[in-house]
Amino acid sequence: MRRREFFNAACLFSGALLFPFTKLFGKNFLLNDKEKIWTELIDYARWCPSPHNVQPWKMKRVSNKEAHLYYDPLRIPAVVDDRSSFTTVGMGMFIECLDIAARSFGYKVIAEHTPEKQMDASAKKFKLFSKLYLIETNEKVDFDRELIKQRKTSRLQYDGRRIEPSIITALTNISARDGYDFIYSADKELINYSIELNNETVLTRSDEKTTREEMCKWIRTTDKDAEEKKDGLWYRGTGASGKMTHNFFFHHDRFVKGWKRKESLHILNKTMRGTSNLAWITGPFENRNDWINAGTMLQRLWLEMTKYNIYLHPFGTVVTTQKKNSNRKLIMMKARVRCGSWSDWAIAVNHLAVSDLIQKIF
Ligand SMILES: Cc1cc2nc3c(=O)[nH]c(=O)nc-3n(C[C@H](O)[C@H](O)[C@H](O)COP(=O)(O)O)c2cc1C
Secondary structure (H helix, E strand, O other): OOOHHHHHHHHHHHHHHHHHHHHHHHHHHOOOOOHHHHHHHHHHHOOOHHHOOOOOEEEOOOOEEEEEEEHHHHHHHHOOOOHHHHHHHHHHHHHHHHHHHHHOOOOEEEEEEOOOOOOOOOOOOOEEEEEEEEEOOOOOOOOOHHHHHHHOEOOOOOOOOOOHHHHHHHHHHHHHHOOOOOEEEEEHHHHHHHHHHHHHHEEEHHHOOOHHHHHHHHOOOOOOHHHHHOOOOEHHHHHHHHHHHHHHHHHHHOOOOHHHHHHHHHHHHOHHHHOEEEEEHHHHHHOOOHHHHHHHHHHHHHHHHHHHEEEEOOOOHHOOHHOOOOOOOOOOOEEEEEEEEOOOOOOOOOOOOHHHHHHOOO
16 A cells, blocks of 8 residues: 555544544434435424424434434423413424325324323423334325425515415315314404404513513524524514514513504514415314324415415414403414415524434434
């Protein structure tokens, strides 16, 4: 061996000793194609929506056909979601994303859920949510898995177009499949009422110290913070500037009354402009199974909208605040959505990387 070749080989070898392969190339490098399936499925599911973009999911690959889904207790917004119902909906959505992504490999995902009644935000370590199995199947789903990556929440103004009746029928059928009613309205008065109620609820909840403190954990008021943390609510998706969003949450006393209060309401109202479609979903929502099923349904519904470039803004705060506002007329509503055709205003927020979802458990 020539001197230079020997030197190169020696450097590579010692480099490998200092930096194991997994560090140099990532753990996926060492997996064969079958073993990589879970990594590929997670690469789709990581785009799943969650309340406050908390992304509580963690995955552990057990074998080519089995993986365990955990949640990170520190990522549960326990104040606003006291029963963890909405966070559990998100977990159901995540499983649905894995299932849709798995169909391209000829598999479906079957979940065996733990008997836990609700998620435990006080747990000291990641908690098992379900055991997931890949089962061979010929059953197809109506969703191209790329839709999972295209879907986004839009909190900014819409373009006033109404959703086609044939799409409403498709959405109604998707909800009905899991036992839910999708109720649609284009009534201006009802839309305005709902927007007002949502905005008022958002402001009232922000006035509560514990709610606000929890929100402060998830609000990303600089681009750097959003880029580094890859989770939470990025100010760019809210219609307000980073500075104003920061002040609203971290110096909220300035926003409880006066012109700053009015300005906050004005911004919220501005982002609702052009809303010409409203829908709400009713159905079973009492226990963990219901929440997981609602998640399956909601993910399919959202992907169906994505097929037609229809964007969705869930009005979750109205629902989670119901009990605290017993005079509200919305007791029957389980989830409320704003739908509208997209016009360049949906901001793509960051989502955690595959390695963030698997690294701590592998
Ligand atoms: C169950 C559930 C409830 C949600 N509730 C609200 C809500 O009340 N207000 C809101 O602006 N976004 C809500 N969202 C949207 C999330 O904030 C959004 O999915 C997350 O920030 C990630 O952004 P993306 O959907 O664009 O990927 C909700 C999402 C889920 C899954």
